[in-house]
Amino acid sequence: MALDNMEGNSLPAGLTPEEFQSLKSQALEARKLSYSPYSKFPVGCCLMTKSKDCFLGANVENVSTPGGICAERTAIVKAVTSGHLSDWLCIAISAESLETCITPCGICRQTIREFADPQLPVVMLNGDGSKCIIRTLQELLPLSFGPTPGTF
Numbered sequence: 502m503a504l505d506n507m508e509g510n511s512l513p514a515g516l517t518p519e520e521f522q523s524l525k526s527q528a529l530e531a532r533k534l535s536y537s538p539y540s541k542f543p544v545g546c547c548l549m550t551k552s553k554d555c556f557l558g559a560n561v562e563n564v565s566t567p568g569g570i571c572a573e574r575t576a577i578v579k580a581v582t583s584g585h586l587s588d589w590l591c592i593a594i595s596a597e598s599l600e601t602c603i604t605p606c607g608i609c610r611q612t613i614r615e616f617a618d619p620q621l622p623v624v625m626l627n628g629d630g631s632k633c634i635i636r637t638l639q640e641l642l643p644l645s646f647g648p649t650p651g652t653f
């Protein structure tokens with residue numbers, strides 16, 4: 502419980518408490534955009550840039566399972582194709598479980614790594630935002646293989 506609450510986490514740098522609340526509620530809200538008839542596991546994502554622009558994503562599945570895409574990568578492709586390649590402030594995700602905070606899959610961690618600094622905060626929420634785990638990308642993907650040699 503302690504780990505999943507704000508304890509051990511610090512507010513992502515550059516965010517006011519109000520902006521953090523908004524980030525969390527947008528990640529929760531984004532679940533409504535999910536197309537997940539196969540898993541019935543809606544996931545929402547809010548990617549916030551340093552200019553506080555928010556890109557929402559949700560998982561979009563396919564009858565051919567590998568054709569599905571996670572919420573995180575949906576938000577990422579929206580941000581990148583809107584010109585936001587290198588100015589990310591943080592990324593937040595939520596599924597429906599009230600007990601457990603969702604954590605990003607390996608492919609999404611690597612996709613985040615393509616564009617973000619290893620210090621990017623990743624905010625992992627439970628289903629109503631009452632629990633939260635915040636870790637840097639580096640903590641989620643140690644010794645990462647990224648596009649800039651020598652940065653892990």
Ligand SMILES: O=c1ccn([C@H]2C[C@H](O)[C@@H](CO)O2)c(=O)[nH]1
Pocket residue numbers: 537540542543544559560561562569570571572573594603604605606609
């Ligand atoms: O961090 C995650 C984990 C899972 N999913 C999606 C993929 C699939 O559509 C469904 C079940 O795994 O949840 C995400 O979008 N993000």
Ligand SMILES: [Zn+2]
Pocket residue numbers: 571572573574605606607608609610
């Ligand atoms: Zn993923």
